[in-house]
Amino acid sequence: MIGIFRAGRSLNKEIHMPKITNLHDVYVEQLKDLYSAETQLIKALPKMAKAAHSPDLAQGFEEHLEQTKEHAARLEEIFRGLDEKPTGKTCKAMEGLIKEGAETIQENASPAAKDALLIAAAQRVEHYEIAGYGTVRTYANLLGEEEAVKLLDQTLQEEVETDEKLTEAAQSINVEAEEEQEEAPAPSHRR
Numbered sequence: 797m798i799g800i801f802r803a804g805r806s807l808n809k810e811i812h813m814p815k816i817t818n819l820h821d822v823y824v825e826q827l828k829d830l831y832s833a834e835t836q837l838i839k840a841l842p843k844m845a846k847a848a849h850s851p852d853l854a855q856g857f858e859e860h861l862e863q864t865k866e867h868a869a870r871l872e873e874i875f876r877g878l879d880e881k882p883t884g885k886t887c888k889a890m891e892g893l894i895k896e897g898a899e900t901i902q903e904n905a906s907p908a909a910k911d912a913l914l915i916a917a918a919q920r921v922e923h924y925e926i927a928g929y930g931t932v933r934t935y936a937n938l939l940g941e942e943e944a945v946k947l948l949d950q951t952l953q954e955e956v957e958t959d960e961k962l963t964e965a966a967q968s969i970n971v972e973a974e975e976e977q978e979e980a981p982a983p984s985h986r987r
C-alpha cells in the first residue's frame with residue numbers, strides 16, 4: 797500500500813500538479829496581490845503627502861491613506877471568511893509604481909510641477925487598483941461570495957472617487973505648473 801502511495805506522489809511531482817486549479821484559487825491569488833499592493837501603499841502615501849506642495853493635495857493623500865488602511869482591513873476580513881492568509885505574495889507592479897513615485901519625490905521640480913508629477917504617479921496607482929478590484933469583484937460575484945462583493949465594491953468606489961478627486965486637483969495644478977514655466981527667467985540668447 798505504502799509503495800503504491802509513494803508511486804502516486806512521485807507521479808504527481810513529475811507532471812507538476814498545478815497549485816491554482818479553479819476560479820476560487822485564482823480569486824485568492826488575486827486578493828493576495830491586492831493585499832500586497834495596499835500594504836505597500838500604506839507605507840508610500842505618507843511620503844507622497846509630505847512631498848506635496850499644495851495643502852489640498854497633501855490632505856487628499858492623507859485622507860486616502862486612511863481609506864487605504866480600511867482597504868487592507870476589508871481584505872483581511874475577506875481572508876478570514878475564506879480561512880486563508882492574505883500574506884505570501886508581493887505585488888511587483890505596485891512595487892514598480894511606488895518606485896516611480898519615489899523617483900518623482902526626489903525629482904528637482906518647481907512646486908506646481910512637482911504636484912503635477914505626484915498626481916500623475918497617484919493616478920497610475922488608482923487605475924491599477926481599479927482594474928484589480930473590478931476583477932476580484934467579478935470573481936466574488938461568480939463564486940457567490942456576497943459579503944466579499946459588498947466589501948470589494950466599497951473599496952472600488954473609493955478608488956474611483958480618489959481618481960476623480962485627483963483629476964479635479966490636476967485641473968488647477970496643471971495650469972499653475974504651466975504658469976510657473978512662463979514665470980521662469982527666459983534663457984539668454986547673448987552667449
Ligand code: FE
Pocket residue numbers: 834863864867925951955
Ligand atoms: Fe486601495
Ligand code: FE
Pocket residue numbers: 860864921922925955958
Ligand atoms: Fe487607492
